[in-house]
Amino acid sequence: MIFRAVEDADLIRKARLGDVEAYNLLISRWEKRVYNYLLRIVRNREEALDLSQDVFLKAYQNLRKLEDPARFAPWLYRIAHNEAFSAFRKRRPEGDVLASEPAVEQIPVGGTGAFPIELSIAVTTALGRLTDDQREVVVLKIYQGFKFEEMAEILSCPVSTVKSRLYTALDVLKTQLAPVKSRGVT
């Protein structure tokens, strides 16, 4: 458990009163998570960074609408979700599904450090084979650690839909990643 001398709720209260430094501190706590969430959804670093900035700007502008500061995380990710799917719609006009493909980076995100690059490439490729909705629930659950209830709040859909998307995606990922694991790349 991480002890924080100043809770997010305190920073939110100060930011609501116009304390920009308090909000910058709040950003520093959340920017990495939000950026990686967006990066795994839009699969483009530059776009993920732009969207992250937009997310935090919109969050600042709408901070007074946040009823319960304890629910800041789902609320922030709800904004991020809307920004990401808004970007999808701009990138991919209706009836033009393939238009998004050139904008997607096929290089693996992350992957350095203790894990072999080959495994990162395999995971990135497997994630790329999921639909946008499936990929998002995988990111929210496996990488961001949200509960089903919170995911339903972020995505504005029932918990049953969240579970259905996630478990379908897991079946796909299991199939995709099985050969990699069987080759012993761990």
Added chain:
Amino acid sequence: MSCSPFDLRDYFFGELAETERRQMDLHLRNCSGCHEDLDRLRITHSTMLALRDEEVPQRIGFVSDKVFEPSPVRRWWLSFWGSSGRLGFASAAMLSVALAGFTFYRPAGAAPPIAAAQVDTARIEAQVAERVGAAVEKAVADSESRQARKTAEMVAATERRFQEQRKADMDSVADELTYLKKQHGVMVLATNEYGGGR
């Protein structure tokens, strides 16, 4: 995943209630098939975690702009009204100060007003006493005049009744006298007639 009492994936992701989780623990000790499914889930999950978070290429931050910032007074005011606890405490403190001031505070400059108040009070009391005395005198006079009038009326009535009674008595005596005179006349007449016949 067919024979487990609950969804093995819910169990893996920690989404089951405590009692359900315990049941799954017991089931997994005795079911090798579900145990293998759970291991496959773990492997997939750990493989997914090979993809690590990246650092943000450029820090996100906002610059404080004095033009758009609320003034310190406004910030304090918003903060004050934004905290119900602080507002309640301030109200209680103001009430306490007012009570204490009312109870203990006696300003030196307040003496003349108090003396003036005392003078005014004496004057008012004198006026009130005067008015009360006048009212009492008037009430007594009224009462006395009413009493005298009633007494006079009673005396007059008694006199009238006495006169009426006297007149009635006189009439009665007169009638009796007339009757007696007639009786006497009859007797005289009878006597004369009896004496003259002998």
